[in-house]
Amino acid sequence: MAYTTINDPSQYFDTLLWTGNGNSPRTETGLNFQPDWIWHKNRTDSGRSHYLHDSSRGFGAQKELTTNNNHQEDSDSHLTETAGYINAATSTGFTIGAGSSSQNYTNRAGASYVAWCWKANAATTTSNGASGDIKASVTQREDTAKFAMCTYTGTGINAGQSHRVNHGLGVVPAVMMFKSRGADGDWVVYHHRNTANPETDYLVLNSTAATADSANKFNDTAPTTAYATIGGDDNISSGTMMLYSFAEVQGYSKFGQYTGNGTESGSATGPFVYTGFQPAWIMIHASSESGQAWFMVDNKRDPDNTVHRRLGANTNSTEGTATGDNNIDFFSNGFKIVTQDDGMNKNDVTYLYMAFAESPFVTSNGTPNNAR
Numbered sequence: 001m002a003y004t005t006i007n008d009p010s011q012y013f014d015t016l017l018w019t020g021n022g023n024s025p026r027t028e029t030g031l032n033f034q035p036d037w038i039w040h041k042n043r044t045d046s047g048r049s050h051y052l053h054d055s056s057r058g059f060g061a062q063k064e065l066t067t068n069n070n071h072q073e074d075s076d077s078h079l080t081e082t083a084g085y086i087n088a089a090t091s092t093g094f095t096i097g098a099g100s101s102s103q104n105y106t107n108r109a110g111a112s113y114v115a116w117c118w119k120a121n122a123a124t125t126t127s128n129g130a131s132g133d134i135k136a137s138v139t140q141r142e143d144t145a146k147f148a149m150c151t152y153t154g155t156g157i158n159a160g161q162s163h164r165v166n167h168g169l170g171v172v173p174a175v176m177m178f179k180s181r182g183a184d185g186d187w188v189v190y191h192h193r194n195t196a197n198p199e200t201d202y203l204v205l206n207s208t209a210a211t212a213d214s215a216n217k218f219n220d221t222a223p224t225t226a227y228a229t230i231g232g233d234d235n236i237s238s239g240t241m242m243l244y245s246f247a248e249v250q251g252y253s254k255f256g257q258y259t260g261n262g263t264e265s266g267s268a269t270g271p272f273v274y275t276g277f278q279p280a281w282i283m284i285h286a287s288s289e290s291g292q293a294w295f296m297v298d299n300k301r302d303p304d305n306t307v308h309r310r311l312g313a314n315t316n317s318t319e320g321t322a323t324g325d326n327n328i329d330f331f332s333n334g335f336k337i338v339t340q341d342d343g344m345n346k347n348d349v350t351y352l353y354m355a356f357a358e359s360p361f362v363t364s365n366g367t368p369n370n371a372r
Contacts, residue, residue, distance in 0.1 A: 005144065006252040008032070009357040012119045012145035015281060015300040016093060022109030029093040036120035036140060037149060037244070038086055038094060039067075041311055043301075043319040044111040050313060051105065053086050055120065056138050056149045057181070057242065060087050061097075065179055065242065067205050067294075067313045073181040073240075086115075093117075112319075114301060114311070116281060118142075120149050133227070134237075139168030146171060146247035151181075154230075156238040162219035164227040165243065173223050173245040174255040175354060177205065178230075182239040188217055190228075191352050193257040194287055198222070203287065203352070206314050210290040251277050251360030255353070257287070262340055262347030270337035270345045277357035278332045283313060284343070288350040292343040297328055299358050305329045306338060333361040 006012065010032050018028050036055040042048035049066040053059050062074040064085070085106055088095045094115070096106050106113065120140040134152050141148040148169040155163070167173060176190040187205035194211055195201050199222040201211045217236065221229035228243065230236045248254055254275040263270055280299045286292035293312035301309040301319070308327040310320045327344070329336045335355070337345045344351065 006249060006357070007360065009252050009277070009280065009359065012142060012147070012252070013280065013356045014117055015298045016115045016117065017300055018113050018115075020107040020109050020111040020113065022107065024107075025095065025097055026107065027090060027093060027095045028115070029090070031092045031117055033117075033119040034091050035089050035094060035117035036142075037118040037147075038089070038115050039117075040086065040106065040113060040115035042105060042108070042111055042113055043311070045108065046318050047316050048105055048318075049316050050311075051086075054149055054242075055089060056140055056151050059089060059094075061085050065181070067187060068316045070180075070184050070186045070206050072184050073242075114298070116296075116298065118147055119145065120147055133164045133166065134230075136166045136168060139166070141168050141170060143170065144249070145252060146249050148245045150243040150245065152241050152243065154237040154239055154241055162221065162229050162231050163237065164229050166226055167223065167228045167243060167245045169245045169247060170225065171247045172225055173228065174248050175246045176223065176228055177244040178236040179242045180236075180239055181242055185236075188233070188236050190218060190223070191255060191287075193255065194352055203285065205294060208291050208293060208314060211287045246354070252357045254355045256355075257350055257352050258337075260337070260345040260347055260349045260351060262345060270339065272331075272334060272336045273353070274334040275355050275357075276333060277355075277360045279330050279335050279355050280358035282328065282335060282353055282355045284351050284353045286343065286346070286349050287352045289342075289346065295343055299330060330358075332359075 014031050016028050016030055038053045041050045049068050052065040085097050086094050087097050119142050121142040136150045136152045138151045150168045152165050174192040178188040189203040189205050192198050199218050200220045201213050202217040216231040216233040219229045219231040258271045258273045283296045285294045294314050296311045297307045306329055308321050327339050339345055
């Protein structure tokens with residue numbers, strides 16, 4: 001049996017929860033690392049976006065990207081001094097501005113918030129690439145956890161042409177998320193289990209759409225250990241861009257697929273998905289059928305089974321909950337779908353997922369972890 005190289009996943013990914021206090025600046029702590037990518041959401045109030053900040057682009061007011069729409073960076077006038085924002089990362093968390101208005105997105109008194117945090121090692125490099133390639137201006141990479149953030153400026157290319165971007169991960173990416181910073185544009189997602197030829201297809205994070213085919217996204221070319229190939233789509237080839245890349249690490253991260261069976265309990269249960277670890281966070285999306293959200297669950301909002309508090313990455317809705325035999329059970333070696341909800345378990349529908357670990361199924365010294 002092969003063992004994990006990461007005995008403590010909380011050194012690289014973790015979730016923080018807090019309740020807003022209104023007018024006072026505050027510091028949220030509890031992480032075992034300084035976060036480089038912070039994805040946070042107001043759980044309580046309707047109409048509140050998902051906000052993403054990272055150390056490559058910098059923290060502070062109007063440095064946000066939002067997954068529930070296609071807006072460019074610095075486009076949400078809500079993130080001001082009076083509305084509150086994450087203004088810096090610390091060694092164990094981040095600081096939040098005071099936020100005195102009733103439209104507070106990060107610190108409204110009594111509102112509940114969640115932040116999912118990743119480490120990218122704050123190791124900044126510059127990569128010019130080969131002749132004809134697009135220059136990656138800033139790349140940060142966490143070698144152990146296989147996560148990289150890359151900023152680049154696209155030159156714009158015609159349909160049928162392609163350029164390469166140095167993604168900075170050092171291994172072949174399993175998942176890539178592209179987002180335009182300087183203009184409105186969809187989040188373009190590559191997932192290595194998305195159809196038999198994933199380089200020909202793509203998903204849109206800010207949409208309920210199913211998988212689509214377009215050579216203008218990745219030029220029908222699979223990523224390599226050094227490069228992502230991009231086609232002529234302006235969403236990934238023009239202007240200032242952000243690219244987040246992930247590769248699988250045994251016992252820490254898994255990016256796979258499963259097929260729904262439309263059952264939830266009793267003798268015929270929903271599918272069990274083996275990950276090789278007890279999940280801390282999962283995002284699921286139906287890839288073969290349109291109309292379904294990108295559902296996100298975690299072990300902090302639901303520390304015990306059944307995991308039923310869901311947020312949709314593509315929506316600004318409040319946190320949804322389900323009762324009874326619904327949603328997901330986390331186990332020491334994977335997760336089981338225990339719902340008939342079409343967003344997670346419609347019969348014969350293919351679902352893609354991203355998952356990060358709370359604890360590996362078997363540690364590096366061969367010691368099994370206890371079941372949840």
